[in-house]
Amino acid sequence: MNKIAVYPGSFDPITNGHLDLIDRGRRLFDHVIVAVVRNPSKEALFSAEERVALIREVYRDTDSVSVDAFDGLLVHYCQRMGAHAIVRGLRAVSDFEYEFQMALMNRRLSSSQLETVFMMPNEMYTYVSSGLVKEIFALGGKVDGLVPDPVLTALHQRLRRS
Ligand code: PNS
Helix, strand or coil: CCCEEEEEECCCCCCHHHHHHHHHHHHHCCEEEEEEECCCCCCCCCCHHHHHHHHHHHCCCCCCEEEEEECCCHHHHHHHHCCCEEEEECCCHHHHHHHHHHHHHHHHHCCCCCEEEEECCCHHHCCCCHHHHHHHHHCCCCCECCECHHHHHHHHHHCCCC
16 A cells, blocks of 8 residues: 655745655655645745745656645645645754644544654754745845755745845
8 A cells, every 4th residue: 555645834935954854754655745735824925836836846756746735624635635644844842842732633633543753854954944044035145055946046036136
């Protein structure tokens, strides 16, 4: 049986830390669906379609990764996709409380059918977040090496810097 994992998130924009997690997920699962939430709780720089397109560009030659956008409850989306697990990253202890709460709530909502698998990114990405990347770039700092090339190009276009 093909084991499918859903890796959900805002991905506004996707960072190299997220890519590291996806690569780890690919070693555990046959297929990883990167699922971009349509209405992130925070105001987004890129639309869901733009975020999906950027991630698809990164994985255009990788059959074991697909990219999609979803609305509504994550557990409903996972059930529709036939997923066996949710993948999430833990960068630091500060991530834990929110992740722990979501994992247990998702387990309850799915009547214990969906487990969340936590993975730690390479330590070089523990301080990388989409929020910091956007702030640093907007204020003139360099984010090379923190995001994939398509995202770097999109940031330059969106924030009109060459
Ligand atoms: O990258 P983020 O913003 O930390 O991702 C949060 C995300 C998208 C995983 C979470 O907000 C989510 O699952 N949203 C979908 C709505 C939902 O299912 N809410 C109940 C979660 S217990």
